[in-house]
Amino acid sequence: MSDLFKYIVQIILVCLVTLGVHIMVLAFMDKPLFDNQIITAYAGNVALAVLIVMGLLKVPETLQNSRGFLFLLGSFLKFGFFFLAFYSNFKVDGAIQRIEFFAFFIPYAAALVMETKCLIDRLSK
Amino acid sequence: MVIRQVIMQFTRALFFLAVLVLIQPVFLTASEHSEHASDSTESTQIVYQEPAQDGMSMKQEIKAHIQHHLQDGHDFHLYTDTETNTHVGFPLLVILLDDGVQVFSSSRFHHGESVAESNGNFYALHHGKVYKTDAAGTFEMRDGHVHNEKPLDFSITKNVFSIMAFALMLILLFTGAARSYKKSLVPSGSAKFLEPLIIFVRDEIAIPNIGEKHYKRFMSYLLTVFFFIWLVNLFGLTPLGINVTNSISVTFALAVMTFVITQFSGKKEYWKHIFWMPGVPVPMKILLAPIELLGVFIKPFALLIRLYANITAGHIVLMSLIGLMFIFHSWIGSTLSFGLSVFISFIELLVAALQAYIFTMLTALYFGSAVAEHEDH
Amino acid sequence: MEKLIEQFSVGLFFWQTILFLVLVFILKKYAWKPILDSVSEREDTIRESLESAEKAKKELTELQSKNESLIIEAKIERDALLKEAREIKDKIVNDAKGEAKEEADKIVKAAYAAIEAQKSGAIAEMKSEMASLSISIAEKIIRKELSSDEQQKSLANELVADLKLN
Numbered sequence: 200m201s202d203l204f205k206y207i208v209q210i211i212l213v214c215l216v217t218l219g220v221h222i223m224v225l226a227f228m229d230k231p232l233f234d235n236q237i238i239t240a241y242a243g244n245v246a247l248a249v250l251i252v253m254g255l256l257k258v259p260e261t262l263q264n265s266r267g268f269l270f271l272l273g274s275f276l277k278f279g280f281f282f283l284a285f286y287s288n289f290k291v292d293g294a295i296q297r298i299e300f301f302a303f304f305i306p307y308a309a310a311l312v313m314e315t316k317c318l319i320d321r322l323s324k
Numbered sequence: 325m326v327i328r329q330v331i332m333q334f335t336r337a338l339f340f341l342a343v344l345v346l347i348q349p350v351f352l353t354a355s356e357h358s359e360h361a362s363d364s365t366e367s368t369q370i371v372y373q374e375p376a377q378d379g380m381s382m383k384q385e386i387k388a389h390i391q392h393h394l395q396d397g398h399d400f401h402l403y404t405d406t407e408t409n410t411h412v413g414f415p416l417l418v419i420l421l422d423d424g425v426q427v428f429s430s431s432r433f434h435h436g437e438s439v440a441e442s443n444g445n446f447y448a449l450h451h452g453k454v455y456k457t458d459a460a461g462t463f464e465m466r467d468g469h470v471h472n473e474k475p476l477d478f479s480i481t482k483n484v485f486s487i488m489a490f491a492l493m494l495i496l497l498f499t500g501a502a503r504s505y506k507k508s509l510v511p512s513g514s515a516k517f518l519e520p521l522i523i524f525v526r527d528e529i530a531i532p533n534i535g536e537k538h539y540k541r542f543m544s545y546l547l548t549v550f551f552f553i554w555l556v557n558l559f560g561l562t563p564l565g566i567n568v569t570n571s572i573s574v575t576f577a578l579a580v581m582t583f584v585i586t587q588f589s590g591k592k593e594y595w596k597h598i599f600w601m602p603g604v605p606v607p608m609k610i611l612l613a614p615i616e617l618l619g620v621f622i623k624p625f626a627l628l629i630r631l632y633a634n635i636t637a638g639h640i641v642l643m644s645l646i647g648l649m650f651i652f653h654s655w656i657g658s659t660l661s662f663g664l665s666v667f668i669s670f671i672e673l674l675v676a677a678l679q680a681y682i683f684t685m686l687t688a689l690y691f692g693s694a695v696a697e698h699e700d701h
Numbered sequence: 702m703e704k705l706i707e708q709f710s711v712g713l714f715f716w717q718t719i720l721f722l723v724l725v726f727i728l729k730k731y732a733w734k735p736i737l738d739s740v741s742e743r744e745d746t747i748r749e750s751l752e753s754a755e756k757a758k759k760e761l762t763e764l765q766s767k768n769e770s771l772i773i774e775a776k777i778e779r780d781a782l783l784k785e786a787r788e789i790k791d792k793i794v795n796d797a798k799g800e801a802k803e804e805a806d807k808i809v810k811a812a813y814a815a816i817e818a819q820k821s822g823a824i825a826e827m828k829s830e831m832a833s834l835s836i837s838i839a840e841k842i843i844r845k846e847l848s849s850d851e852q853q854k855s856l857a858n859e860l861v862a863d864l865k866l867n
Contacts, residue, residue, distance in 0.1 A: 263592070264589075264590065264591045264592055265588060265590070266592075266595065267587065267590050267594065267595030267598065267599070268587045268588050268590060270595075271587055271620075315599060315613065318595070318599055319599050319600040322592055322595055322596045322599060322600060323596070323600060396710065396713060419712075476711060476712070477710065477711070477712040478711075478712040478715060478716070479712055480716070481710075481712065481713060483713055484712070484713060484716040484717075484720075487716065487717060487720050487721075488720060491720050491721075491723070491724040494724060494728065495724070495727055495728065495731070495732070498728055498731075498732035498733070498736070499728075499731045499732050501732065501736060502731060502732045502735040502736050502739075505735055505736060505739035506735075509739055509742060509743040509746065510743075515736070518736075519736070519740065522733075522736060522737070522740070523740065526737070543733060543737060544725055544728065544729035544733045544734075545725055547728070547733050548721070548724055548725045548728050548729075548733075552721070552724065571708070571710070571713060572705050572708050572709050573708075573709055573710045573711075573712075573713035573714040573717060574713060574714075574717045576709065576714055577713075577714050577717035577718045577721065578717070578721070580718070581718065581721065581722075632705075
């Protein structure tokens, strides 16, 4: 339990810090701060990352070897999340702008790094 | 031993292919000269969908035919008589996910010449694909592309029908072979021919790549892939025009299955080698992780492209050579082209087996890497 | 690449996946498993029978070599027996010879001894005979003619002649 708790706190902390930096950069560039579903992107990615980490830690004994597979499955889940919640909104104006892309990609990358760290910890045990 | 023979055959085939490529320009220039005469020729060349128009040269006709031959279709089409414009073949089931499920016979399209109506929706074919349209069948064309809505198409197309037929053939063939073992352990009938192939897959592909310990789990998949691809490739060489492996969707499906099985059977060691490569310094580990992860996806992608490209290229070469026969008007040219196409057909026979072998081999290799225990670290 | 994506058909992908999985499962149950099982069973049978044949062959050769060694052993034993017998015979013969010789020697010796004894006995008897003879002679001489020297002398001569005769 404490392990899981530790990971969840780490994920939330890292994503909060990233969000802070992200917003600061946006403010510095005089861009709208909370546009492009940026909060949804962070919240969604954190939620999915927590879900995946939970899956990685609570995986039954028989599937211990398939943790990596679970990780990949989680990534596909995230792609699904992106296509369901963001893709159509981003595509409304015909193209995905750089700022839109980063609004999703930065929290995605941050959460991914944390998940990967968790997976590596598990694998190295 | 067998492998060495195959490799020898293959090198020989490659050599001839190289010779072929070298002499091809000769034919091409020859065909340029004879082009002007081609309008007046009488031929039994088959053209689908777009009947030979005035001004459409023989070369274009052949190109269209090759394109069509390589394409999937909504009916099982054998050939078309251009003179009378009659089609020989049989219709198949169209299943569309649009406004609920629409199921109707492909005969309603009249080989792409008319609009099909189902529950108040109108559909029409353009280049073998189903588009939603109105009662008049108008296509919204923009820069050469149709911009009509495309319904999700789960039709039993020619390829799907062929896959079903192949599956049935494989089931009949191998359950028949399996039955012969009930009588005695000595193979009889078709098993006599099939058993060495099965043993080849087991001893030359599965065991060396996966290892004694784990190979049994993957045998069913490897054998099915091997015989499926081989049979499909062989049938692709017949004039029936069933080319399942040169359809990217089929090879993609096979590659996805290989990918999923590989990742699912991946052991702890396998994942560790991807995400946290043992035995290298930490910065290298961080650098290697994305590369290795990318490699996980690239490997099956290479698999699908290899099979697709090889078979498609073979068909194009073969059909181009056959097409040359109609372009040549001289006795010598046609004979040469005929000889070459016969020759390429033989090579294609070899390629059919070779591609099945390579696909199965690489699949086994990936499985092997997934279950490897890396005692050496 | 674009052409490839354009060619991609979700329907075909879907059908291929479904049909292929069904094919794998049907073939696994009704073809691959029975065929592979029979093949491996047959391979096992072949291996086992080869092994047992090999074993039998080995046993046979072992038996043969055993037989051979037995024969050799028997031969050696026979030879040894023969040798021993010969030795015994020789010994017996030699012993007999020795004993016989000894016996003969003994007999000869005994004979010598007897002869010697008889001889010495005879000599002793003769000596005593001679002594008694001499005494009787001397008595006769002394009794008859001890009166003259002549007579004494002739008597002495006579005696001496007698002695020489002996």
